Amino acid sequence: MTTEVRVVTQTPPDPAAIDAAADLLRRGGLVAFPTETVYGLGANALSAEAVRGVFIAKGRPSTDPLIVHLAGVDDLSRVAASVPPAARTLAAAFWPGPLTVIVPRHPDVPGDVTAGLETVAVRVPAHPVARALLLAAGVPVAAPSANRFSRPSPTTAGHVCDELGGRIPLVLDGGATPVGVESTIVDCTVTPPVVRRAGGVTLEQLRVVVPDIVVREEHGDAAEAQVAPGQLLRHYAPSAPLTLYVGPVDAVCARLATDARRLAAQGRRVGLLVPAEDALALAPDVAALAAQGRVLVRACGSRTLPQTMATALFATLRHLDAEQPDVVLASDAGPAGLGAAIRDRLTRAAEGRVVRV
Numbered sequence: 001m002t003t004e005v006r007v008v009t010q011t012p013p014d015p016a017a018i019d020a021a022a023d024l025l026r027r028g029g030l031v032a033f034p035t036e037t038v039y040g041l042g043a044n045a046l047s048a049e050a051v052r053g054v055f056i057a058k059g060r061p062s063t064d065p066l067i068v069h070l071a072g073v074d075d076l077s078r079v080a081a082s083v084p085p086a087a088r089t090l091a092a093a094f095w096p097g098p099l100t101v102i103v104p105r106h107p108d109v110p111g112d113v114t115a116g117l118e119t120v121a122v123r124v125p126a127h128p129v130a131r132a133l134l135l136a137a138g139v140p141v142a143a144p145s146a147n148r149f150s151r152p153s154p155t156t157a158g159h160v161c162d163e164l165g166g167r168i169p170l171v172l173d174g175g176a177t178p179v180g181v182e183s184t185i186v187d188c189t190v191t192p193p194v195v196r197r198a199g200g201v202t203l204e205q206l207r208v209v210v211p212d213i214v215v216r217e218e219h220g221d222a223a224e225a226q227v228a229p230g231q232l233l234r235h236y237a238p239s240a241p242l243t244l245y246v247g248p249v250d251a252v253c254a255r256l257a258t259d260a261r262r263l264a265a266q267g268r269r270v271g272l273l274v275p276a277e278d279a280l281a282l283a284p285d286v287a288a289l290a291a292q293g294r295v296l297v298r299a300c301g302s303r304t305l306p307q308t309m310a311t312a313l314f315a316t317l318r319h320l321d322a323e324q325p326d327v328v329l330a331s332d333a334g335p336a337g338l339g340a341a342i343r344d345r346l347t348r349a350a351e352g353r354v355v356r357v
Contacts, residue, residue, distance in 0.1 A: 001166055001167065001168070001169060002166070002169075003161060003164070003165045003166055003167070003168055003169065003170070003171060004169065004170050004171070005157055005161065005170075005171045005173050006020070006021075006170065006171070006172055006173065007173045008129050008172050008173060008174050009173065009174055009175045011128065012128065012132065013128060013129045013132045013172075013174070017172060018129075018132045018133055018136050018172075019136055020170070021033065021133055021136075021137075021170055021172055022133060022136035022137040022138070024169065024170055025042060025043065025044050025050075025133075025137045025139060025141060026044065026137060026138070026139060028043075028044060028047055028049060028050040028053075029043075029050070029053075029169055029170070030042065030043050030050070030053050030054060030057060030168045030169065030170075031043075031133070031168075031169075031170045031171075031172065032146040032157075032160045032164065032168060032170070032171040032172065033129055033130055033133055033143075033146075033171075033172040033174070034127050034129050034130065034157075034172065034173075034174035034175070034177050035069070035098075035125040035126075035127045035130045035143075035177065036097070036098055036125060036126045036127045036130075036177060036178055036179045036200070037098045037125075037177060037179045037180070037181060037182050037183050037199070037200055038145050038146075038153040038154055038155055038177055038179075038180070038181070038182055038314070039145065039146040039147075039153075039154040039155065039156070039157065039159065039160050039171075039177065040069065040130075040141075040143030040144065040145060040146055041054055041057065041058065041143055041144060041145070041146035041160075041164065041168065042054075042069070042133075042141040042142065042143040043141065043142050043143070044137075044139045044140075044141065044142075045066075045068045045069075045079065045109060045110075045113055045139065045140040045141055045142035046078075046108055046109065046110070046139060046140060047110070048110035048111075048112045051066065051110060051112045051113050051142050052112055054066065054142065054143075054144065055112075057164055057167045057168055058144065058147070058148060058149045058164075059148055059149045060144065060149040061149070061222050062112070062115065063115050063222060063223065063224055063225045063226055064115060064144075064149075064222070064226050064229060064231075064232065065113065065114045065115040065117065065120075065121060065225070065226060065227075065228065065229055066113050066114075066121070066142040066143065066144050066229065067100050067121045067122065067123055067142070067143060067144065067183070067185075067229060068109070068113060068120055068121065068122045068123075068140045068141070068142050068143075069122075069123060069124070069125055069130065069134060069140065069141045069142070069143050070122060070123070070124050070134065070140055071124070071131065071134035071135045072096075072124060073091050073092075073095055073124060075140060076091075076103075076122065077106075078106065078108065078140055079105070079106050079108070079109050079120055079122055079140050080103040080104060080105070080106055080120065080122065081103075081104040081105060081106050081107070082103070082104050083103055084103060084188040084189065086101075086186075086188045086192075086193045086210055086213075087101040087103050087186075087188035089209055089210055090186060090188070090193075090206070090209065090210060091124070093208075093209045094201050094205075095123070095124040096124040096125055096126035096131065097124075097125075097126045097200070097201065098123075098125075098126070098179050098182075098183040098184060098199055098200025098201055099123060099183055099184050099186065099199075099200070099201045100121050100122065100123040100183045100184065100185040100186070100197075100199075100228075101121070101122055101123070101185075101186050101187075101188050102119050102120070102121050102122075102185065102186065102187040102188055102189055102196070102227070102228060103119065103120060103122060103188055103189065104118060104119060104120075104189060105117070105118050105119055105120040106120070109140075113142050115225035115226060116225055117225055117227065119187075119189050119227070121185060121228060121229060123183055127174065127177070128174075129172055129174040133172065144229060145182065146160045146163065146164060146168075146171075147159065147160070147163040147164070148163050148164070150232075150234050150235055150236070150237055151163060151236070151237065152236050152237070152238060152314045152317045152318050152321070152349070153181075153182065153236060153314050154314070155176055155177045155180055155311075155314050155315050156173075156175070156176050156177075156315065157171050157172075157173035157174070157175075159314075159315070159318060162318075176311075176315070177311075178311060179200040179307075179310060179311065180310040180311035180312065180313055180314065180315075181199055181200060181310045181313060181314075181338070181341045181342065181345060182197070182199050182200070182229075182230060182341075183197075183199045183200055183201070184197060184198060184199035184200060184201040184202075184206070184341070185197040185199065185228045185229065185230065186206065186210075186213065187227065187228065192210075192212040192213060192214055193210055193212075193213045193214075194213070194214055194215070194216045195213060195214070195215045195216065196216065196218070196227060196228035196230075196231065197228055197229070197230040197231070197344065198215075198340040198341040198343075198344045199341050200310075200338075200341065202336075202337045202338060202340070202341075203215060203340060204336070204337060217344075218231050219231070219232070219233040219352070220232050220233075230344075230348075232348070233348060233351055233352050234348065234351045235345075235348035235349070236314070236317075236345045236346075236348050236349040237348070237349045237350075237351065238317055238318075238320070238321035238328060238349065239321055239324075240271065240321060240324070240325050240326060240327055240328050241327055241328070241350075241351075241353070242273075242327075242328040242329075242330055242346070242349050242350045242351075242353070243327070243328070243329050243330070243350055243353045243354070243355060244330050244331070244332060244343075244346045244347055244349075244350045244353065244354045244355070245329065245330065245331050245332075245354075245355045245357060246331075246332060246343070246354055246355070246356050246357070247356055247357035248357070249277075249278070249281075249303070249331075250281075251357045252278070252331045252357055253278050253281045253282055253331075254357075255355065255357045256272060256274070256278070256282060256329055256331060257282055257285035257286060259329060260272060260282075260285075260286055260289070260295050260329060261285070261286065261289065263326075263327060264289050264294045264295055268326040268327055269293070269294055269295075269296070269324070269325045269326045269327075270289075270294065270295045270296070270325060270326070270327055270328075270329060271295075271296045271298065271320045271321075271323065271325030271327065271328040271329070272286070272295065272296065272297045272298065272328075272329050272330075273298055273300055273316060273317060273320055273328055273329070273330040273331075274297070274298075274299065274300065274330065274331045275299065275300060275301060275302055275303035275309060275331065275333065276299040276300075276301065276302050276303070277302065277303045277304070278299075278303065278331050279297050279298075279299040282297060283297070296320065296323055296325055298316055298319065298320045299316075300312045300313055300316040300317075301313070301316075301333075303333055303334075306333045306334075306337055306338040306339050306342065307338055309333050309338070309339075309342055310338045310341060310342055313342060313345060313346075314345075317349070330346050330349075330350070332346055
């Protein structure tokens with residue numbers, strides 16, 4: 001299969017490209033497209049056959065449900081059997097945007113979308129290309145991230161082609177995605193509502209409109225149906241094993257430097273994925289090894305501006321992975337705000353290998 005890439009960075013997006021993609025979706029085909037979070041791989045959510053194509057292209061287990069993307073809140077009735085009050089409140093506050101709500105599934109939504117569960121994850125994206133595509137297609141679109149299963153999520157069309165080139169027919173290139181991490185997922189079928197995945201809307205923002213919302217961190221088993229996407233322990237992972245370091249900044253930097261020198265002395269090529277401030281702090285301790293190419297220090301945004309870390313996270317991880325280190329050591333942005341989403345992604349990329357200092 002040849003994968004066509006059509007550029008739609010102009011405003012409004014190229015109508016011919018949007019119409020071609022919408023027609024492909026209606027006919028049961030797959031289209032990769034940008035959202036404000038990451039690129040998604042879309043299929044008609046009301047066609048079980050089309051949805052199965054997403055799982056095949058990604059190599060994704062059928063136990064991992066998909067998020068259904070809608071053109072607007074008025075389309076909720078097409079995919080939800082009912083809409084709990086908390087879901088309505090959250091939708092009014094954060095749609096369109098990087099928030100997904102879990103609601104009871106409408107019978108028209110195939111079980112392939114929901115891992116056989118009676119709930120469905122739904123959101124209304126804010127990206128102009130995604131919105132134009134959904135309006136033109138006229139159907140709900142089930143779309144996980146447009147990458148091979150368990151790999152770092154794609155934030156550019158180039159990332160999509162690296163992962164799925166030759167496996168899908170069309171990619172809409174809308175440029176780099178601005179948020180950089182996936183949507184926050186809130187389960188509104190339980191009381192109080194539960195954050196199942198941290199993401200582009202922070203817990204602090206959620207509690208302004210739903211004060212009793214709670215967080216539940218889960219590491220699911222791939223053999224069992226997951227209540228929400230993004231629950232499996234191995235996710236977003238590079239080829240090299242990654243370890244995440246968590247704790248006070250000075251202590252984390254000291255431990256990173258010590259472990260990087262130790263691993264390099266063992267003949268291993270070490271990648272360091274850290275905020276810009278940490279990169280500066282580490283520079284004197286690893287300068288000689290970096291000059292020899294034995295330690296690769298790669299800055300990922302600023303610790304003081306977590307949005308820059310979120311936006312750059314997956315792209316920096318991919319670039320570092322392409323340099324083929326033997327191991328990757330990473331530090332996070334802390335537990336507050338977008339830091340929670342960054343920590344979640346890095347914890348899963350590390351498959352739970354977390355060093356607390």
